[in-house]
Amino acid sequence: MCRHLAYLGPSVSLASLVLDPPHSLYKQSWAPKDMRGGGSVNADGFGLGWYLENEAVRYRRSVPIWADENLPGLTRSISSGAVIAAVRNGTTGMPLGEGAAAPFQHDQWFFSHNGLIRDWPGSVAKLAEGLPVTDLLTLDAPVDSALLWALIVDRLDRGPAEAVASVVQDVEAAAPGSRLNILLTDGEQLVATTWTHALWVRQTDDSVTVSSEPWTDDPGWRELPDRTLLTATRYACSTTSMEGRQ
Numbered sequence: 567m568c569r570h571l572a573y574l575g576p577s578v579s580l581a582s583l584v585l586d587p588p589h590s591l592y593k594q595s596w597a598p599k600d601m602r603g604g605g606s607v608n609a610d611g612f613g614l615g616w617y618l619e620n621e622a623v624r625y626r627r628s629v630p631i632w633a634d635e636n637l638p639g640l641t642r643s644i645s646s647g648a649v650i651a652a653v654r655n656g657t658t659g660m661p662l663g664e665g666a667a668a669p670f671q672h673d674q675w676f677f678s679h680n681g682l683i684r685d686w687p688g689s690v691a692k693l694a695e696g697l698p699v700t701d702l703l704t705l706d707a708p709v710d711s712a713l714l715w716a717l718i719v720d721r722l723d724r725g726p727a728e729a730v731a732s733v734v735q736d737v738e739a740a741a742p743g744s745r746l747n748i749l750l751t752d753g754e755q756l757v758a759t760t761w762t763h764a765l766w767v768r769q770t771d772d773s774v775t776v777s778s779e780p781w782t783d784d785p786g787w788r789e790l791p792d793r794t795l796l797t798a799t800r801y802a803c804s805t806t807s808m809e810g811r812q
């Protein structure tokens with residue numbers, strides 16, 4: 567299972583989120599604490615997305631995060647008030663490559679998926695048929711996460727929370743037992759789900775952080791129950807149960 571995080575708040579260096587904490591995402595790439603049977607390391611690529619003066623910027627690589635010698639310098643020299651990052655442990659049978667690593671992007675939106683679609687790809691072929699053919703022909707990679715993203719993008723006009731919740735519901739119905747832990751942000755709002763895997767949240771007066779694993783001993787980290795939909799801005803965060811959506 568991949569590990570991911572998102573942050574909205576005052577501008578901070580990317581390194582302070584991804585590299586420096588004692589149990590940082592960087593460290594979680596080779597020493598995650600909570601993989602729940604979904605692999606042991608997250609070495610199949612990584613990615614970061616951030617916003618600078620409202621422009622979404624992305625950096626993805628197909629190598630393990632620890633193998634990118636430029637990353638420490640890069641992340642120390644960039645600060646942002648909205649960041650998403652992920653390290654990937656590719657699901658068996660899925661291709662490798664930069665295009666398969668989160669975050670996936672559409673305009674201002676960044677997306678990350680921790681999990682898998684059961685019985686890929688047959689289980690969701692009918693759902694995919696509802697998408698414009700050009701969307702399918704331009705997926706970043708033939709992986710379950712990219713299809714999930716295309717399904718959500720197609721529904722963004724319903725609002726980000728409804729787009730995510732309805733796609734989780736439809737994919738679970740088509741492919742029961744799927745693992746659909748999602749992060750979505752446009753730099754102002756954050757939507758996240760727990761659907762078979764952990765997500766921790768830490769809130770302050772003017773920031774919200776979510777992460778697959780807490781990266782400090784700070785008692786402010788709170789674990790979300792499974793099947794939760796979180797919606798947040800940097801100043802407010804609310805959660806609702808998705809149980810009824812099964």
Ligand code: GLN
Pocket residue numbers: 567568569604654655656657658660666679680681682683709710711
């Ligand atoms: N299924 C996705 C992939 O193959 C996500 C993998 C994961 O969460 N470990 O990239």
